[in-house]
Amino acid sequence: MIKIEHLHKTYHSGFLMKPKLALKDVSFTVEPGQVYGFIGPNGAGKSTTIKVLTGLLNFDSGKVLVNGISPRNVKSRQFIGYSPEQPYFYDYLTGRELLKFYGKLVGLSGKELDNRIHWSLELLHADKDWIDRRLRSYSKGMMQRVGIAQAILGKPKLLILDEPMSGLDPMGRRDVREAIMELNRTGVTIFYSSHLLSDVESISHKVAMIVDGKIVREGTVDEITDSCGVEYHVRTREAIPQAELPEGVSPAGHPQECVCADDAARDRLLRYCLDKGIAVERMDHKRPSLEDILTEEIARADA
Amino acid sequence: MQTLKHIGIIALNTFRESIRDKILYNIGFLAIAMTLFSIVLGEWSVFDRAYVIKSTTLSVMGLSGLLISIFVGISLVQKEIQRRTVLTLLSKPISRASFIVGKYFGLLAVVAVHLTLLTAIYYVMLFLTGSAPTLSLLTAIYLIFCEMAIVIAVALLFSSFSSTVLSALFTLGVYFAGHLSDQLLEQVRFATRMGELNGTSSMVFQKAAEVIHAIFPGLYRYNVTSYVVHGVALPDMYVVWNTVYAVGYIGVFLAIASWWFSRRDFL
Numbered sequence: 214m215i216k217i218e219h220l221h222k223t224y225h226s227g228f229l230m231k232p233k234l235a236l237k238d239v240s241f242t243v244e245p246g247q248v249y250g251f252i253g254p255n256g257a258g259k260s261t262t263i264k265v266l267t268g269l270l271n272f273d274s275g276k277v278l279v280n281g282i283s284p285r286n287v288k289s290r291q292f293i294g295y296s297p298e299q300p301y302f303y304d305y306l307t308g309r310e311l312l313k314f315y316g317k318l319v320g321l322s323g324k325e326l327d328n329r330i331h332w333s334l335e336l337l338h339a340d341k342d343w344i345d346r347r348l349r350s351y352s353k354g355m356m357q358r359v360g361i362a363q364a365i366l367g368k369p370k371l372l373i374l375d376e377p378m379s380g381l382d383p384m385g386r387r388d389v390r391e392a393i394m395e396l397n398r399t400g401v402t403i404f405y406s407s408h409l410l411s412d413v414e415s416i417s418h419k420v421a422m423i424v425d426g427k428i429v430r431e432g433t434v435d436e437i438t439d440s441c442g443v444e445y446h447v448r449t450r451e452a453i454p455q456a457e458l459p460e461g462v463s464p465a466g467h468p469q470e471c472v473c474a475d476d477a478a479r480d481r482l483l484r485y486c487l488d489k490g491i492a493v494e495r496m497d498h499k500r501p502s503l504e505d506i507l508t509e510e511i512a513r514a515d516a
Numbered sequence: 517m518q519t520l521k522h523i524g525i526i527a528l529n530t531f532r533e534s535i536r537d538k539i540l541y542n543i544g545f546l547a548i549a550m551t552l553f554s555i556v557l558g559e560w561s562v563f564d565r566a567y568v569i570k571s572t573t574l575s576v577m578g579l580s581g582l583l584i585s586i587f588v589g590i591s592l593v594q595k596e597i598q599r600r601t602v603l604t605l606l607s608k609p610i611s612r613a614s615f616i617v618g619k620y621f622g623l624l625a626v627v628a629v630h631l632t633l634l635t636a637i638y639y640v641m642l643f644l645t646g647s648a649p650t651l652s653l654l655t656a657i658y659l660i661f662c663e664m665a666i667v668i669a670v671a672l673l674f675s676s677f678s679s680t681v682l683s684a685l686f687t688l689g690v691y692f693a694g695h696l697s698d699q700l701l702e703q704v705r706f707a708t709r710m711g712e713l714n715g716t717s718s719m720v721f722q723k724a725a726e727v728i729h730a731i732f733p734g735l736y737r738y739n740v741t742s743y744v745v746h747g748v749a750l751p752d753m754y755v756v757w758n759t760v761y762a763v764g765y766i767g768v769f770l771a772i773a774s775w776w777f778s779r780r781d782f783l
Binding site: 267360 | 525529603781
């Protein structure tokens, strides 16, 4: 559905048009039917990549295809629904008027348009009385829902959402998360960026991590977190003297608990316990979260 | 077909946006006030009252149309970019050229409504003051409309790549150059004939004046107030040829604006 190969993008700013490389050799592929999370710190290049995909930004070099068509071609946008970060709309319109306007632009009219507006609002739990108020009176959360509603009006094959959860309260986040899952169940491919990594972990089939314009990790959440090593926290019935702890095993603060740095250390500890007849009460498999890995990657990029 | 539909939708939205703009109402009320004031001017003036009312009101139409074209026209594209509404709009399957052309026709409709309203007031006023309202005045009003159609295209062209203030200044520059280019050429020729300019300087001035005359749209062509007020007939096909002339310039300006706008990045 999305194919990006060796994408480079440079911004030119200031009077002297000083260049700044925003995307450096970015490559990844989003298969049809996936929920694909795009994460990274502020200014890493998430929105830039998204705007390249939607044809809002030109790029220096590389290959970008959306459903097999270059985003430079207007036709590529027939398959896309897009909601920008902090969406802004014509504030002199009501939410419903705005949806009618965008609906007409994607070729809807009459009863079909009304039905589609009703469907999109219902999906986002936005079919409330405020939808007939002027947009200038909307809260951030209402605006975000209208933003996503206009993006799905045309029943796109690919939904691109830039920070869809930002500005939403926990209920709003849940609604948007459920809407994303529901759309994905009907076959819509979702590509979205987010800072809320717990949400990304829970709903994404695949994730790409971008730091300083470069993709530093890509894969399923399990693949990414497994690649960073895991820890095992082992609780035994009796304390093991520190001097007898096998290689790679260290005390964890509590006298009956220790930490195994990897699989081999875990095996050594279990063998030691079996030999000594020490009962193992509990063993927790602890792997780093996406947040831990992202923090590590940011620190590495800054170094 | 789809492109025409997109242009229509954007034009309608632009029209709706513009008629909710306070600047438009300020200009509109000012124009109506000045039109009514022309009756008082007619009474005070040493000239014929009907002449003063007719010529003043036509000038008011031209001036208010210019203000709308510049101040509303330039802000149309700039507002979309600054408020970032352009992001969602251009992510739809519409070309950037459709966006520019749609904006153009939306504002053109606003100017048309404004001039129609003033025309209605104008004729009622002429009728009530017994100032011989003739149909030929409509020719002058139509040509003002053509002139404004060119000015809107110029405003959109500049606003597709420069800031609001610069776009306003550039558009005003083109407006004045367009009105004075024939006089400039005439003056240079006159000075050369009178021997005030000669040799290289004459050639340089004459070439410069010719280039300005050739490049800038000749907006002076659309000021026929003195003809219609005094009841002098315009040359045959004058209106037709100047309509074609306007359409040509508008086409070129919109094509450049669309091309430039298509190359822009939207952050």
